[in-house]
Amino acid sequence: MFNPSRDEVRRFFIDTWRKQREGSVLTPLEAIAADWIIQHPEYHANLVPTHPAAAANQDYSPENGQTNPFLHLSMHLAISEQLSIDQPPGIRAAHDRLAARLGSPHDAQHAIMECLGETLWEAQRSGMPPDTEAYLQRIKQQASRD
Structure with missing residues (x-):
C-alpha cells in the first residue's frame, strides 16, 4: 500500500x-x-x-x-476514491442522498469528511483499525437528517 x-x-x-x-x-x-x-x-x-x-x-x-489545505485535499481524494469503488459498500448511495439533501456533491464530501475525521480519530484513540461500519453509519445519519 x-x-x-x-x-x-x-x-x-x-x-x-x-x-x-x-x-x-x-x-x-x-x-x-x-x-x-x-x-x-x-x-x-x-x-x-x-x-x-x-x-x-x-x-x-x-x-x-x-485548516491544513493538504490534509483537506487529501481527504477529498480519499473520499473520491471510496465513492468510485463504493467502498465501504453503500457509501456511494449514502453520498448521493447526502448530496441531494445538501444541494451539492461538494457539500456532501465535506459532511463525509467530518465522518471520516471522527472515524480516524476514534481509531487512533483506540489503537484499532478504522471501523468502516461506524463510518458508513455516520454518513447515513448525515444523509437522513431533516
Missing part, C-alpha cells in the same frame, strides 16, 4: 497545481486532485509557495483557526 510522507503529499499537490496552471498533462490522480484544488481557491496561495521548502514544513494549527 502506498504510504506517502507529509512532504511527498505536499509536493504532489504543489506540483499538480503547477502543472494545472501550466496546462501540462496530468495523471488521472492529478486530474482529480486538480479538480478539488480548483474548487478550493482559498488554498491556491498555499499551493504556489514562494519558498517550497517552507511550504513543506508549514504547520497548520486548528487552535489558531487554521
Whole structure:
C-alpha cells in the first residue's frame, strides 16, 4: 500500500497545481486532485509557495483557526476514491442522498469528511483499525437528517 510522507503529499499537490496552471498533462490522480484544488481557491496561495521548502514544513494549527489545505485535499481524494469503488459498500448511495439533501456533491464530501475525521480519530484513540461500519453509519445519519 502506498504510504506517502507529509512532504511527498505536499509536493504532489504543489506540483499538480503547477502543472494545472501550466496546462501540462496530468495523471488521472492529478486530474482529480486538480479538480478539488480548483474548487478550493482559498488554498491556491498555499499551493504556489514562494519558498517550497517552507511550504513543506508549514504547520497548520486548528487552535489558531487554521485548516491544513493538504490534509483537506487529501481527504477529498480519499473520499473520491471510496465513492468510485463504493467502498465501504453503500457509501456511494449514502453520498448521493447526502448530496441531494445538501444541494451539492461538494457539500456532501465535506459532511463525509467530518465522518471520516471522527472515524480516524476514534481509531487512533483506540489503537484499532478504522471501523468502516461506524463510518458508513455516520454518513447515513448525515444523509437522513431533516
